[in-house]
Structure formats: C-alpha cells, structure tokens
Amino acid sequence: MTSIRTTCAYCGVGCGITATPTGPRTATIRGDDAHPANHGRLCSKGTHLGETIGLTGRLLHPMIGSRRASWDKALDLVARRFRETIDRYGPDSVAFYVSGQLLTEDYYVANKLMKGFIGSANIDTNSRLCMSSAVAGHNRAFGEDIVPATYEDLEQADLIVLVGSNAAWCHPIVYQRIQAARAARGTKLVVIDPRRTETCEGADLHLPVKPGTDVALMNGLLAWCDRQGLTASDHLDVPEGFWAHIRTGHDLWSTARTCDVAPALLEQFFTLFAQTPRTVTLFSQGINQSIRGTDQVNAILNLHLATGRIGKQGAAPFSITGQPNAMGGREVGGLASTLAAHMDFAPDNVARVGRFWAAPHMATRPGLKAVDLFRSIDEGRVKALWIMATNPAVSLPDAGRVRDALASIPFLVVSDIIADTDSATHAHVRLPAAGWGEKDGTVTNSDRTISRQRPFMALPGEARPDWWIVKEVARRMGWRNAFAYDRPADIWREHARLTAYQNDGRRLLDLRAHATIGNDAYDAMAPFRWGGETLFADGRYPTPDGKARLVVTRQMDMQPPLRDWPMTLNTGRYRDQWHTMTRTGLAPKLARHREEPMVDIHPQDAAALGIVDKGLARVRTAQGDSLFRVCVSDSQRPGEIFTPIHWTDQISSGGRTGLLPRPLVDPHSGQPGFKSTPASIEPV
Numbered sequence: 001m002t003s004i005r006t007t008c009a010y011c012g013v014g015c016g017i018t019a020t021p022t023g024p025r026t027a028t029i030r031g032d033d034a035h036p037a038n039h040g041r042l043c044s045k046g047t048h049l050g051e052t053i054g055l056t057g058r059l060l061h062p063m064i065g066s067r068r069a070s071w072d073k074a075l076d077l078v079a080r081r082f083r084e085t086i087d088r089y090g091p092d093s094v095a096f097y098v099s100g101q102l103l104t105e106d107y108y109v110a111n112k113l114m115k116g117f118i119g120s121a122n123i124d125t126n127s128r129l130c131m132s133s134a135v136a137g138h139n140r141a142f143g144e145d146i147v148p149a150t151y152e153d154l155e156q157a158d159l160i161v162l163v164g165s166n167a168a169w170c171h172p173i174v175y176q177r178i179q180a181a182r183a184a185r186g187t188k189l190v191v192i193d194p195r196r197t198e199t200c201e202g203a204d205l206h207l208p209v210k211p212g213t214d215v216a217l218m219n220g221l222l223a224w225c226d227r228q229g230l231t232a233s234d235h236l237d238v239p240e241g242f243w244a245h246i247r248t249g250h251d252l253w254s255t256a257r258t259c260d261v262a263p264a265l266l267e268q269f270f271t272l273f274a275q276t277p278r279t280v281t282l283f284s285q286g287i288n289q290s291i292r293g294t295d296q297v298n299a300i301l302n303l304h305l306a307t308g309r310i311g312k313q314g315a316a317p318f319s320i321t322g323q324p325n326a327m328g329g330r331e332v333g334g335l336a337s338t339l340a341a342h343m344d345f346a347p348d349n350v351a352r353v354g355r356f357w358a359a360p361h362m363a364t365r366p367g368l369k370a371v372d373l374f375r376s377i378d379e380g381r382v383k384a385l386w387i388m389a390t391n392p393a394v395s396l397p398d399a400g401r402v403r404d405a406l407a408s409i410p411f412l413v414v415s416d417i418i419a420d421t422d423s424a425t426h427a428h429v430r431l432p433a434a435g436w437g438e439k440d441g442t443v444t445n446s447d448r449t450i451s452r453q454r455p456f457m458a459l460p461g462e463a464r465p466d467w468w469i470v471k472e473v474a475r476r477m478g479w480r481n482a483f484a485y486d487r488p489a490d491i492w493r494e495h496a497r498l499t500a501y502q503n504d505g506r507r508l509l510d511l512r513a514h515a516t517i518g519n520d521a522y523d524a525m526a527p528f529r530w531g532g533e534t535l536f537a538d539g540r541y542p543t544p545d546g547k548a549r550l551v552v553t554r555q556m557d558m559q560p561p562l563r564d565w566p567m568t569l570n571t572g573r574y575r576d577q578w579h580t581m582t583r584t585g586l587a588p589k590l591a592r593h594r595e596e597p598m599v600d601i602h603p604q605d606a607a608a609l610g611i612v613d614k615g616l617a618r619v620r621t622a623q624g625d626s627l628f629r630v631c632v633s634d635s636q637r638p639g640e641i642f643t644p645i646h647w648t649d650q651i652s653s654g655g656r657t658g659l660l661p662r663p664l665v666d667p668h669s670g671q672p673g674f675k676s677t678p679a680s681i682e683p684v
C-alpha cells in the first residue's frame with residue numbers, strides 16, 4: 001500500500017512519520033528520513049503509534065445526553081444554545097476550551113468564531129498549562145512570541161543548558177540529537193533540575209537547585225558574566241535600575257544559598273557558561289509551570305540578550321513546547337490573551353483583524369485564561385462551554401473543583417475522539433472528532449517548522465474534522481459566508497493571508513508565500529521553517545524601536561515548609577505515556593516502562609515517615625488527596641516528592657495528580673504553578 005508522510009501525534013519535537021496502511025485500521029509506522037526534526041528517528045511513543053489507531057473507546061456518533069443523534073440535530077442544538085446564551089447574558093457568558101492537539105486549521109476557525117463573530121476572547125487552550133509563560137516572556141523581551149532557536153542550533157552549540165526539562169523522557173528525539181552532538185563534537189551538557197532525572201545521566205554537570213529559584217540562578221549568572229566584562233546592553237532597551245539590581249546581592253555565595261546548591265558546583269557552571277559564547281539554553285515545564293514562570297523565562301532571555309548569546313548559530317534561548325501543535329495554536333491566536341497572527345488586543349490590531357474577517361462583533365480585550373475560565377463557570381458567569389480535544393477534569397490544577405464546575409454548567413459540549421473521558425461524562429452534547437491518521441492539516445513544532453498531518457485512514461463512524469464541526473456551528477449561528485470552507489487548504493490560505501494583511505514588516509510571522517497556494521501544493525507541502533534560520537542576526541527585534549527589552553526580574557521569597565504541609569509536590573510526565581493516556585494506554589508495550597502511578601520520595605523522608613519502597617502512600621494537599629505506589633529514590637531532594645500527571649478516574653481510583661496542585665497562576669501568563677505545591681504524605 002502507499003505510504004503517507006505525516007507528523008507524530010505527540011510532543012512538540014514534531015517528528016516526521018511515514019505511515020504505511022496494512023489494513024483498514026492498522027499501519028506500519030517509521031520515522032521519516034527526510035523530516036528535518038528527526039531524520040528518521042522515533043522515540044518509544046512514536047514507534048508504537050500503530051498500536052493506538054484502532055477504535056477502542058472511540059466516540060463514533062453525535063450524542064445528545066446518552067442518546068445517539070444526527071449531526072443536524074446535534075449541531076442545531078449547539079448553535080441554538082450558544083445563541084440563546086449570548087442573547088440573554090452577553091458574549092462573555094460562553095467559552096471554548098481547546099487544545100494543542102488541534103491542527104492549525106481547527107484552531108484558526110475556532111478562534112475566528114469566538115473573537116470575530118461571537119465577540120468574546122473566551123477561547124483558551126490547554127497550552128495555557130504548558131508554555132504560556134514562554135509566550136508572555138517572548139512578548140516582553142522580543143515584542144512578539146518568537147522562539148529564536150532551531151534544532152540545528154543544538155548541533156552547532158558548544159554548551160547546552162537544559163533548565164527544568166527532562167528531555168530524555170519528554171522530548172526524546174531532541175535529547176538524542178543533543179547526545180549525538182556531544183558524541184560528534186564534544187558539546188558540553190548542563191542540566192538544572194531539582195530531580196536527578198534520566199536526562200542527568202548523560203550530562204557533564206547536574207545542578208539540583210531548590211524548586212522555584214531559577215530567577216536567582218540566572219540573575220547570579222548574569223552578575224558573574226557582568227563582573228567579567230562579558231555583558232553589553234547599549235543595543236538593548238534597558239529599564240532603569242536593571243544593572244543596579246543585577247549587581248546587588250547576586251554574588252556566587254548568596255546565589256548558591258538561595259538555590260541550595262554547592263558553591264563549587266555553581267562556580268563550575270558559571271565558568272563554563274562564561275567561557276562558551278555558543279550556548280543554547282533549552283527550557284521547558286520546570287520554568288513555565290510556576291507562579292513566577294514569566295519572570296523565570298525573562299531571566300533566561302535577559303542572560304542571552306545581555307551576553308550576546310542570540311542571533312548567532314548555536315547561541316539562543318530555546319523554549320521547547322509539550323504538545324504537537326501548541327506553536328500553531330499560538331500562531332493563529334488560540335490563547336485568550338492573544339488576538340490572531342501574533343497580534344495582541346491593541347486597538348489598531350483589533351481594527352485590522354476586524355477588517356480582514358469582516359467581523360460583526362470583534363473582541364476588544366483578552367478573555368478568561370484557563371484557571372479563571374473554570375472558576376467563572378463555578379461562579380455562574382460562564383454558562384455555555386465547548387471543550388475540544390482535551391480533558392480539563394483531569395489536567396487542570398484543583399481538578400476536583402473543575403469537575404464540579406463541569407457538572408454544574410447549564411450547557412456543555414465536548415468534541416473528542418474518545419467517548420467517555422472524565423470531562424465528557426458531564427457533556428450535554430458529545431461530537432465525534434477525527435483522530436490522528438484521519439485528520440488533515442498542519443502543525444508547527446518547537447523550532448517553527450510547519451509540517452503536514454495527513455490522513456491515511458477513512459473517518460470512522462460519523463466522525464468529522466474539528467474545523468468542519470466548528471464551521472457548521474458558525475454557519476448555523478448565522479455566519480454562513482464567513483465560514484464557507486470546503487477543505488483545510490481554504491483555511492490555511494486565509495490564515496496565511498491574515499499573517500501578511502497590513503503587516504508592515506514588524507511582525508515576523510508572515511506566511512504570505514502561502515496566501516495563494518493551490519490545493520495540490522498544500523497537499524504536497526514539505527516541512528518548512530517560517531522566519532528563517534538565525535533570527536535576530538541583524539540585532540533588530542519586532543518592538544517599536546527595534547530593540548530587545550531587558551526585564552527586571554526578582555527572585556520571590558521562598559517560604560519555609562508549612563507545619564501541615566511539610567513536603568513540596570512536583571508533577572510531570574512519564575517517558576512512555578502522554579496526557580491522560582487515551583492513546584498511549586492502548587499500546588501494551590508502553591505500559592511496561594511504568595505500570596502504575598508512583599510517588600517518588602527521598603530515602604530519608606521515607607524512613608522518617610515509615611514509608612516503604614513499593615508500598616502505598618497517600619499524598620495530600622489543601623485541594624485533595626490521592627493514593628500512589630511508592631518509589632523510594634535518592635533522585636529526589638529531601639522534602640520533595642514527585643507524581644505523574646497521566647492517570648484518570650477512567651483508569652484507576654488512585655494516581656489522580658490533578659486533584660492536588662493549587663489553582664495559583666503566574667500574574668503575567670496565567671500559567672498554573674504545578675511544580676511546587678505544599679503537600680503531606682503518609683503510608684497506607
């Protein structure tokens with residue numbers, strides 16, 4: 001059978017895949033040798049994708065309550081209830097909660113409907129939980145949400161610093177590329193992470209910093225470089241007091257004390273960084289998922305800007321995204337805090353996008369970010385919600401309260417490939433969406449490479465693509481002409497035209513070369529990177545004066561442990577599982593790596609609390625509690641425990657990490673702080 005080139009369903013590395021169907025719902029999966037992200041490599045999750053494309057658990061027909069319904073009836077009901085809610089309570093009484101699993105075309109249509117036609121910006125995405133602090137940090141420093149680095153930079157760097165990233169598990173092909181570069185040219189690798197993860201095993205240096213001290217660490221490093229005459233900021237926009245702040249209290253000893261690492265270890269890292277102009281700092285959820293995430297991002301960007309480690313091959317800050325299309329969602333404006341095509345809600349942007357869409361009701365201000373959105377449901381202010389391709393009843397912090405909100409909302413629509421998720425259980429209408437291997441469109445990976453996801457299987461049952469479902473609702477709400485799309489290529493061309501529309505050259509996201517692309521050329525589109533290879537090489541940034549901006553960042557005070565909550569809970573992924581396991585849970589081989597959810601705890605803490613390896617323990621926080629199998633390991637710092645995010649009510653009665661974190665967010669990005677929740681643990 002004919003092989004189809006497509007892109008992996010999972011992480012933001014965005015590996016190319018060659019899928020060869022071997023039956024109606026089976027296929028052989030191989031890495032695509034020609035794809036620039038992976039050059040033929042695949043990790044365990046990608047390799048086993050072929051085992052996940054059966055129909056187990058699929059939602060195959062529209063459902064109203066527990067009854068099967070026709071598409072017409074279900075879509076009419078969704079359009080009518082949203083219309084009635086808007087008419088009665090205003091546009092901000094409705095919301096969409098979407099996903100980095102959507103394709104760019106899906107995201108574009110949903111964003112356009114909410115922000116240009118309904119007239120609210122209440123569309124947020126699970127990417128809020130993943131990288132919105134990086135978005136806010138990029139906007140503050142560069143004037144636009146730009147990731148300047150590429151994967152090739154990893155191969156040209158002499159030093160790679162991984163901060164808050166367990167890349168060996170969470171971005172395995174990037175990690176393999178780093179290790180290949182180390183073998184080929186001796187690239188140094190430093191890992192900064194409170195936990196000694198598998199990523200540290202291949203590193204030259206591991207700094208087990210205290211959680212939440214990254215601002216102190218980066219400011220200390222900048223002060224070290226400054227003392228050695230390695231900084232320059234004439235070409236930058238420098239806020240008053242910036243250097244005085246850096247030059248006060250950021251000596252090696254106080255930085256080591258704040259970060260709780262040995263001064264000698266810190267000096268080794270600082271010396272290596274100072275001696276290595278070609279450095280890439282790659283950061284992920286350990287930086288972003290914090291109530292000071294945006295400042296942590298800007299502390300990294302400050303360091304690269306002021307030491308000249310940007311705009312050159314092998315030298316850049318590199319935010320790596322978790323989901324397959326978090327970047328594509330950012331590009332169309334699929335966050336409540338952005339408008340469209342990397343534009344914010346400045347009045348001239350609202351007017352420009354309104355003209356382009358011929359929009360009757362433009363949103364004029366940001367909408368509700370994820371945590372606030374679900375709180376607003378709880379408070380009765382949001383009365384109709386449409387969830388697309390995500391499961392907030394598991395993944396949001398304080399998930400028990402989110403579940404209560406979903407149970408109480410007057411009208412809930414869920415479009416998904418899975419019939420019975422923890423969120424869909426509460427839906428008044430469920431709509432069957434197309435899944436990986438059936439979908440057709442584009443995704444953008446972490447290094448700005450846009451690739452096609454192509455179908456190689458027929459749509460099962462009555463499943464339909466997300467863009468089709470949204471446009472059918474939009475047309476039933478009265479906006480027939482504005483949503484007259486027949487195929488994903490129609491949407492792609494419109495998105496490309498919008499990026500170029502009255503773009504004076506300041507916004508770097510500009511896809512005008514694709515504005516008139518033909519259907520055949522869209523089908524055949526090879527992966528390409530927008531924005532070029534070495535961004536900011538000319539020293540100009542998309543800010544009003546063309547200068548990048550340094551941002552004053554201050555280390556927050558670290559509170560001593562609370563009497564009732566003496567431990568600090570950190571959360572994250574397992575190597576072979578993804579999100580809530582609706583897909584990876586179908587591949588038995590992937591369960592072998594970690595068969596059940598475990599709480600990792602240091603031997604000292606385990607001994608003091610009478611907790612034994614492989615026994616059971618209950619983790620409690622002020623939000624909730626859940627049961628875990630115990631893994632006693634000195635890879636944890638004393639006083640800190642770690643649990644995985646994947647298990648749901650549908651899978652087991654324990655391991656419910658989402659019930660535990662506080663719903664506290666970063667003030668700039670709205671990203672929740674999943675990495676340091678006060679907790680307790682007891683043997684069971």
Ligand code: SF4
Nearest residue numbers: 008010011015043046
């Ligand atoms: Fe898929 Fe990410 Fe693995 Fe690549 S690294 S195969 S994109 S899960």
